[in-house]
Amino acid sequence: MGPAQHSRTNRMSKVTVIGLGIMGLPMAINLVKAGHTVTGFNRSSDKMDKLVSEGGSAATSIADAVKDADVVITMVPDSPDVEGVVSGDDGVFANAKKGALWIDASSIRPDVAVELSRQARDAGLKPLDAPVSGGEQGAIDAVLSIMVGGEKEDFDAAQDVLAAVGKTIVHVGPSGSGQTVKAANQLIVAVNIGVLSEAIVFLEAYGVDTDAALKVLGGGLAGSKVLDQKGQKMLDRNFDPGFRLALHHKDLGIVTSAAREAGVATPLGAVVAQLVASLVNTGDGGLDHSGLFKLINQLSGK
Structure with a gap:
C-alpha cells in the first residue's frame, strides 16, 4: 500500500x-x-x-x-x-x-x-x-x-x-444518479419476482417437480439472481423478510412517480406496483418481497 x-x-x-x-x-x-x-x-x-x-x-x-x-x-x-x-x-x-x-x-x-x-x-x-x-x-x-x-x-x-x-x-x-439507478433496480427486481411467482404457480398446477424445474430454468436464459435467491422461499412459502414488501412498495412509488415525471411508460412496473400495493394495504407489508407469490397464488384460486 x-x-x-x-x-x-x-x-x-x-x-x-x-x-x-x-x-x-x-x-x-x-x-x-x-x-x-x-x-x-x-x-x-x-x-x-x-x-x-x-x-x-x-x-x-x-x-x-x-x-x-x-x-x-x-x-x-x-x-x-x-x-x-x-x-x-x-x-x-x-x-x-x-x-x-x-x-x-x-x-x-x-x-x-x-x-x-x-x-x-x-x-x-x-x-x-x-x-x-x-x-x-x-x-x-x-x-x-x-x-x-x-x-x-x-x-x-x-x-x-x-x-x-x-x-x-x-x-x-452526479448527485441523485445513484437513486435513479436504484429505482431501475427495484423495477427489474419487482417484475422479476412477479413473473417468477407466475411461473411457479403454473408449474405447480401441472404437478411438475418444481425443485428440478427451477434448477434447469436457473441454468438457462430464464436464470436470475431473483430465481436463485427467491425461488426456494416461494416453494417453501417462507416469507421471512430479507427485504420487506412495505419497502418495495415505497420504492415502486418512487419508480412510477419518477417515470411519470420523465414521460416514460412502465406498464409492467405499474401492474406489479399495484399488486404489491394490494398486499401492503391488506396487511402483508411485513413479508419478504417474495411474498408477492402469495397474491399471485391467490389470483389462481390456489
Whole structure:
C-alpha cells in the first residue's frame, strides 16, 4: 500500500452508521471487521448492543454519533427518515465536522437526494447517494452492489469504506444518479419476482417437480439472481423478510412517480406496483418481497 492510500485509509477510519436495521447492522459489523472504528446510532438500543458486541460503539444521539466521524453513513427507510436524521439542530448536517463524507445508503427519491446533497455541501460536507442492492444476505456477506451518485473525487475518497460492505461499486453520475439507478433496480427486481411467482404457480398446477424445474430454468436464459435467491422461499412459502414488501412498495412509488415525471411508460412496473400495493394495504407489508407469490397464488384460486 502506497503512502497516499495509507493516509486515505487513516483519514476514513472513523465511521458512523445511523440506522442499524436489516441492512445497516451487518454493514456496520463488516466495517468493524475491515478495521474501521465504527460508531452506531439507532432508535432501538438492542441493535446498538449487537454492534457493541461485535466491536463497535454506541452513541446517545445523532449529534454525538457524528461529531468526530470522517464518514457518516445513513441507512434508513424513506425520504422523510433521511431528512429527519440530517436536518435540524441535532442532525447530521449541523453536527458533522467540515469535510466529512456523508454517504446515504438509503433508497429515496432522486429529487430529494439532489436537494439534500446541495444542503450537505452548504454545510461543508461531501455527499454521496449510494443505495445498495443485494438484500440482507448481500449485506451480511459484504457483497452488495452499490450505485453511487456524487462528485468523482468524493467517490474515490469513499472507496475504503464502500469496499468493506460491497463488491460491485460503481460511480453512475452526479448527485441523485445513484437513486435513479436504484429505482431501475427495484423495477427489474419487482417484475422479476412477479413473473417468477407466475411461473411457479403454473408449474405447480401441472404437478411438475418444481425443485428440478427451477434448477434447469436457473441454468438457462430464464436464470436470475431473483430465481436463485427467491425461488426456494416461494416453494417453501417462507416469507421471512430479507427485504420487506412495505419497502418495495415505497420504492415502486418512487419508480412510477419518477417515470411519470420523465414521460416514460412502465406498464409492467405499474401492474406489479399495484399488486404489491394490494398486499401492503391488506396487511402483508411485513413479508419478504417474495411474498408477492402469495397474491399471485391467490389470483389462481390456489
